[in-house]
Amino acid sequence: MTHKLAFIGFGTVGQGLAEILRDKGDTLRNGLGFEVQVVAVSDLMKGAVYHPDGLDVARLLEVVQSTGRLDDYPDTPGLERGWDSLKTICDSNANTIVEVSFTNIDTGQPAIDHCRAAFGCGKNVVMSNKGPVALAYTELSALARQNNVRWCFEGTVMSGTPALRMPLTALTGNEITEIRGIFNGTTNYILTQMEDEMEYEDALKEAQKLGYAEANPAADVEGQDTLGKVVILANVIMNVPLRKEEVSCQGVSHLTVRDVIEAKAEGKRWKLIGRVKKEGDRIIARVGPEKVRWSDPLAGVMGAMNAVTYVCDLAGPVTLVGAGAGRVETGYSLLIDLINIERGAL
């Protein structure tokens, strides 16, 4: 059966997935029997189109990338225009909503409402938006379960690197007593540059120039981005209802080149580490810079790369290293969610 998708939002991540579907659609169909169709796109700024028999993905991308307006998508019999996000979620014939509207890490909106609406209408949701998972995991995962639909969000932690699916599928049966990692590429890039004696401010400017850091980099360098990921890992992987407020958080902006060089002389590296640990019945979660020994796999993670270590009672420590952001990588995170929904697998 063809898997029908409605995109809510059509920015970088949504277009990233659409490009993959355009470029690799035949390979996915022939290789995996994975047949998808985009039936709707609804974007607050760019407009909306819906056709129950499917839209032409190449044309959607062409139109949006040349004029920025879905109004320029050509008319065909049966095409509907102007549906807002909630109407698209509920009234389209999509099986799965690709929720790629904007991220608000403080409120999780409008994505939380989009999830509620989708689950209520019996539709799956895939997303890479941290907000709803970090803020409303308990509510939304229960709602999805009650409505017998899937909610997948691999891309919320380390984009297309399977920081969530890997432990769920391949480390089950272990007690995972601790998760620690490098979850923010901007700060890791800055710390890597500082090792070559570049001052913090200059390294930050370079990260911004390379597109790693936002114009307002506070969420990166003050640790809030990492904190959101720690909350997600605690909830999803450790099954602990940890809330944002329970995580102590410090950023890296106070570190100097001297600190970085001194650590190097001790055989260590400063890294911005997010960690959550079970100690008896207590859960200890924090974000902050730590001096990591070179013998730790996290110490070798350089530049904008991310990494996570799961400390397992049976398998030992297992570390995953990979991209933590990127248009194609995050687009892929949505694809792997869709493939596993189709497979009926985690």
Next chain:
Amino acid sequence: MTHKLAFIGFGTVGQGLAEILRDKGDTLRNGLGFEVQVVAVSDLMKGAVYHPDGLDVARLLEVVQSTGRLDDYPDTPGLERGWDSLKTICDSNANTIVEVSFTNIDTGQPAIDHCRAAFGCGKNVVMSNKGPVALAYTELSALARQNNVRWCFEGTVMSGTPALRMPLTALTGNEITEIRGIFNGTTNYILTQMEDEMEYEDALKEAQKLGYAEANPAADVEGQDTLGKVVILANVIMNVPLRKEEVSCQGVSHLTVRDVIEAKAEGKRWKLIGRVKKEGDRIIARVGPEKVRWSDPLAGVMGAMNAVTYVCDLAGPVTLVGAGAGRVETGYSLLIDLINIERGAL
């Protein structure tokens, strides 16, 4: 439904799994709904017991670890003794065969015959024995498929670290153009020690003392163990029917402390790398020492740890680091196979 297991062989790995089932059986039952029962153990040296309603795992371990003979397992009504491996595979009521007999990497026997028998009788097989997968993947995977049973062997590469299941479940949809890694803990331990100016021969002796290296370490240090894993990854993950004979292979025994120190001065480390790469229609596979840059995640893998990098067209390079051997770790590799058979998942 209770998953019934028959163990063929009951050495280190089999006992490793049995200990996990003894110690974590309740947790697995309550947490995952995973209910297993050991109905048979047949070991060429230690003897054999079978009971269709299940054996007492704690008692099996106690008996084998104190006397080494399953004959000392107590009599109960309905208990059968002395069944050989093929009779146990075919005539017991097990759903799944835990194939943990001895490994012969040159012939793959007797494990290949055990697989053929099990599949023919409609039984799943889990194993951590490289032989059958490296030598007979095409035949045996087809046979399992025809008989509608599962054949899982996570532990054949990197023991309980999910070097096979992770890419199958969480990187699908990517074209994986290259796989490279450190697949032998003994050689990696030796190379790590040589960095501290310990000579090769002394480092090897230490590895043997610590139980990393076999008394005859040739398969480790000459690269044959790594080669087997490269063949498995090519077949299972890249879907390429690579054979042992097609892989060029060099070991590490010619490396000197001077080579290792010189590499360090260049910002590199010698590692025994196994790799398989697609170049157009060609497949290039080789095993040999390589100087890896410190910025490569493989360079930071020290001591007896293993690691693998999958180069993906969409997700980018994804690296997994973890244990490559060990009683509990390899026992766990069989458990995760069993859990995913039970789930009907990859």
